[in-house]
Amino acid sequence: MTHEIKAKSALKVIEPEKVKTLLMPGEVGATIELIVKDKNGKITDHRGPMRSRSFTRQFLELLWIQALQIPENSLYQVRDTGNVLRAICESAKTFTCDAGIGVVTLGIIVGTGNTAPTIDDYVIETPIPHDAVPPTAGALQYGAVAFGAPASDATTSRFTITRDFSNNSGGAITVNEIGLYVEGYVYNITYYFMTIRDVIGGGLAVPNGQTLTINYQPQAAI
Helix, strand or coil: CCCCCCCCHHHHCCCHHHCCCCCCCCCEEEEEEEEEECCCCCEEEEEEEEEECCECHHHHHHHHHHHHCCCCCCCEEEECCCCCEEEEECCCCCCCCCCCCCCCCCEEEEECCCCCCCCCCCCCCCECCECCCCCCCCCEEECCCEEEEEEECCCEEEEEEEEEEECCCCCCEEEEEEEEEEEEEECCEEEEEEEEEEEEEEEEEECCCCEEEEEEEEEEEC
16 A cells, blocks of 8 residues: 655745855855655755756846846747746736645656756756656656745845655665756747756665655845
């Protein structure tokens, strides 16, 4: 008999005051934290927080579109996760990443690819699929994306994007790559773009019956 593992992403958001500042003064970037817990909540592996070093060009292109308020009659092309250049305008939906349970087109995404990141990466190399019930070998159960509110200390402002990935597949799954997919918009059509891709050296094994929590923290330091 198998049981679905319940994810509680909102409970896993790391407290800002407990996060070591890893950015240099004047720098904008992100940190990433990886936590693996068993079914009783015991931590079996913990990596980070560590620097996320792999913002892609789509991040800056979407930011530029928003900053300049590019209208629908003067679009700018950005490469989406399907490797298609999409003409995008400014929108209140741009950078949205509040994916629900089981959504693999938006939010934090995991994969098994280990090719070194480049600025031109537009998609996770080998995505790990969402595991529905009954369980499927090689798949993880994607929880809903949750957020921690913005917070600041004397030198750094930050907020948290977090997601749980539960393994009920019957075997261990190694996560090698992590990305952040966000929305872009034009003419009432939503497209999806990867803004971060990180590769974890040596990978991170998630044993069967355990849950991986990923915390991304966009930050600005002074």
